[in-house]
Amino acid sequence: MREQSDPGYCYSLLARDAADQVEKHVPLQGRTVVDIGGGSGYFTEEFRRRGAQSYLFEPDTRELGKQPPDGTVVADGYLLPLADGVADVAFSSNVLEHVDDPATFLSEMVRITRPGGLIYVSFTNWYSPWGGHEWAPWHYLGADRAVARYRRRTGRAAKHTLGENLFAIHIGPTLRQVRARDDVSVVSARSRYWPFLAETVAKVPGLREFATWNLLLILRRCP
Numbered sequence: 001m002r003e004q005s006d007p008g009y010c011y012s013l014l015a016r017d018a019a020d021q022v023e024k025h026v027p028l029q030g031r032t033v034v035d036i037g038g039g040s041g042y043f044t045e046e047f048r049r050r051g052a053q054s055y056l057f058e059p060d061t062r063e064l065g066k067q068p069p070d071g072t073v074v075a076d077g078y079l080l081p082l083a084d085g086v087a088d089v090a091f092s093s094n095v096l097e098h099v100d101d102p103a104t105f106l107s108e109m110v111r112i113t114r115p116g117g118l119i120y121v122s123f124t125n126w127y128s129p130w131g132g133h134e135w136a137p138w139h140y141l142g143a144d145r146a147v148a149r150y151r152r153r154t155g156r157a158a159k160h161t162l163g164e165n166l167f168a169i170h171i172g173p174t175l176r177q178v179r180a181r182d183d184v185s186v187v188s189a190r191s192r193y194w195p196f197l198a199e200t201v202a203k204v205p206g207l208r209e210f211a212t213w214n215l216l217l218i219l220r221r222c223p
């Protein structure tokens with residue numbers, strides 16, 4: 001609720017929560033973590049605080065803010081300037097719904113992860129109450145109507161346009177796509193934010209598209 005008024009508070013909290021989620025599977029101390037599409041770098045900073053060598057790769061310089069973490073690389077997640085298998089953890093938070101080819105984006109995350117390494121990928125799916133981002137929940141009535149309403153109410157153009165920088169991504173098809181891959185295994189598929197029933201809600205076809213809010217996938221790179 002404080003994302004607009006106090007982004008520092010909101011994103012620091014989110015970063016701590018995400019780092020806790022990673023540390024349930026692998027300690028961060030001494031690990032190499034690649035944060036793809038990490039915006040201004042809250043997650044990278046949190047991983048560094050926990051002893052990781054973390055690097056931010058972000059394609060949009062407007063997202064970087066005034067003081068991106070040292071060593072930040074301006075790069076697209078589709079084509080990272082990294083060798084195969086360099087990362088212990090490949091991390092992307094809320095990026096997948098902003099790319100028009102999530103499978104290719106995911107393949108690049110897998111490529112840079114070492115065998116046995118971890119891939120953290122979360123996204124807000126289209127039928128989530130937040131699926132329309134700043135014009136949610138009016139996206140349920142259609143994107144055009146929701147965007148027009150946003151402009152009318154705020155006097156500002158919306159940041160996101162469906163089909164340009166926001167894409168309708170769904171949980172069921174994404175899970176099927178990931179499970180069909182032979183280079184990763186699914187360690188966990190759960191709601192990112194639900195404090196209880198997080199895995200259960202992501203298992204129920206239909207319901208999960210509305211009730212999960214944000215899907216968190218933890219994948220392990222096959223040896």
Ligand SMILES: C[S@@+](CC[C@H](N)C(=O)[O-])C[C@H]1O[C@@H](n2cnc3c(N)ncnc32)[C@H](O)[C@@H]1O
Pocket residue numbers: 011036037038039040057058059060063075076077078092093094095098099
């Ligand atoms: C909603 S923001 C999420 C920022 C941050 N990861 C977070 O969770 O707060 C989406 C981010 O995805 C980035 N992005 C969009 N397309 C991308 C791409 N092809 N490769 C890497 N990042 C991308 C945007 O520049 C933006 O920083």
